Structure formats: structure tokens, C-alpha cells
Amino acid sequence: MSRWLDHLRAVDGVAENTLTAYQRDLAGFLAFLTGHFGESLGQRPLERLTISDMRAWMAHERGRGVAARSLARELSAVKNFAGWMAERDGFDATAILAARAPKYRRKLPRPLAEDAAKAVLETVELQSEEPWIAARDVAVVTLLYGCGLRISEALGLEADCLPLGESLRIRGKGGKERIVPVLPAAREAVSRYVALSPWPAEAGTPLFRGKRGGRLNARLVTRVMERSRMQLGLPASATPHALRHSFATHLLAAGGDLRAIQELLGHASLSTTQAYTAVDAERLMEVYEMAHPRMG
Structure with a gap:
């Protein structure tokens, strides 16, 4: 073994x-x-x-x-x-x-609606009175939603990646690397955080830090999301990982190519990414049910 x-x-x-x-x-x-x-x-x-x-x-x-x-x-x-x-x-x-594996129904990703995702980004900034911590939390969630990163990938970034360019090299599950484009909003959010942070962004040090200077713990990001979703009245499924789901779903809804989205997410199998097509179809049916004129 x-x-x-x-x-x-x-x-x-x-x-x-x-x-x-x-x-x-x-x-x-x-x-x-x-x-x-x-x-x-x-x-x-x-x-x-x-x-x-x-x-x-x-x-x-x-x-x-x-x-x-x-x-x-x-x-x-x-x-x-x-x-x-x-x-x-x-x-x-x-x-x-x-031997055949038992059949089971895959859980569909639970993304946020586009307006809810934007509201989360705005509300996260209000959760801390410390300007640098508020900027840090905004930078993290902007990378999750804007680049489709896993929370572990965002918090694993080193200061060596600064200044952020138009793309970012990410080391994902199993050490697999991928290149993701970085939107101007994400670059601006990270730059603002770095400018306000009391910790120097030196090579070999964590990009995102906690209050005492160590690497930021994922639990703190989860708590910030919890407080934000409660203020906005969003469901418990509005977690940091839901922002990654939202990134994929919103790209797909805007006409994104499934293969390209697979590469951006770092999925080893296309079947994993295809779950987002089911989410898209489910949402389409909800809209249809609400909007279609019923025959009396």
C-alpha cells in the first residue's frame, strides 16, 4: 500500500x-x-x-x-x-x-446571483474597522469571485506575485499549475490592500496576513462571509467557495466556453465543470416558470 x-x-x-x-x-x-x-x-x-x-x-x-x-x-x-x-x-x-459504482445524484454547485455577488464584495468591506483588514478581506473575496480561485489557492499566494499583472500562476490541487487572467478590479483591490498593510510585502512571505503577521486563516474569511450574508439576507450556501461557483456560472451564462472554464477552474475532468451547465439549465427553467403565460 x-x-x-x-x-x-x-x-x-x-x-x-x-x-x-x-x-x-x-x-x-x-x-x-x-x-x-x-x-x-x-x-x-x-x-x-x-x-x-x-x-x-x-x-x-x-x-x-x-x-x-x-x-x-x-x-x-x-x-x-x-x-x-x-x-x-x-x-x-x-x-x-x-465492479460498478452505485448511482448517486451529484450535488449541484450553489452560486450566488450576479447582484448578490456584487453586494457581497461591497458588504465585506464594512466588517472591520481596521482599514487594512477591510481592504485585505475585499482583496481575498475579489480574487475568489474575479479569478475563480479556491480559498486555499488565494491564501497560499506569496508576495512574490506582486505587482499583479494581467495573469496569475496558480498552484492548485495535486500541485497542478494553471494561469488565470486577473481583472483590473482584482488588481486594484490587491494593490489597495498592499498599500495599507502594516506588513512589508517581501519575497517569500504570505501575501495575505492575519493581525499578527502570520498567513491569513481561512476561518477568518468564512466568518467575514457569514456576517456579510446575514446582513444581506443571503442563504447559508453563500460561502467563500460559492464565489468560485459564481465565477464559473456567470462566465457560462455570458457565453463562456466550457473547456476554457475548466482550465480556469483547474478541474482535472470536464465532467466536474459540466455541473455548471445543470445549474444554468435549472435557473433557465425557474425563469421560464415565472415568466411563461399560463393557459387559463
């Missing part, structure tokens, strides 16, 4: 959080098989696995309350491990790879 995880880390650039989840998922699968076969596991018991054995494991997982989405992730980890063993040892992984 450790060699497989090392392979994922070194060759595929899988993020540490994903590796931890994969390790837990595979350990659970192997523990089930030990009880299922009544013997300690080596390669031989794995080789004689059948579709029935895989179904027995999935039934066991559902029986202990594992949701369909989580089980699909567990199966993905098991299949990845089996595929790696097949390439490395000539292991016959047919039964494992043929």
Missing part, C-alpha cells in the same frame, strides 16, 4: 488529503476481505476475488451507513490500487475493475 501511495504522490501528483482518504478507503476494503475470507491477506486472495465478493463488500458498506457518493469514492481508490498492482505484478484485476 505504501508503494502505491508513493507512486500516486510522485507520478500522479495526488494531493496529500486525497492520499489520506485513499489509504483509509483501501485499508477498510482489505479489513473487510480479511473477515470475508477468514484469512490474512496476500496477493492470492485478491486474485481470486469475484464480482460477488465485490458486491458483498459494497453491501457491507451500505449496511453500515456509507452513502452512495462515499462508496463510489472508496471503490475508486480500490480500483486504482488494483490497476496499479495489475501493471506492476501481472495481477488479474478484472473482477475489481468490473
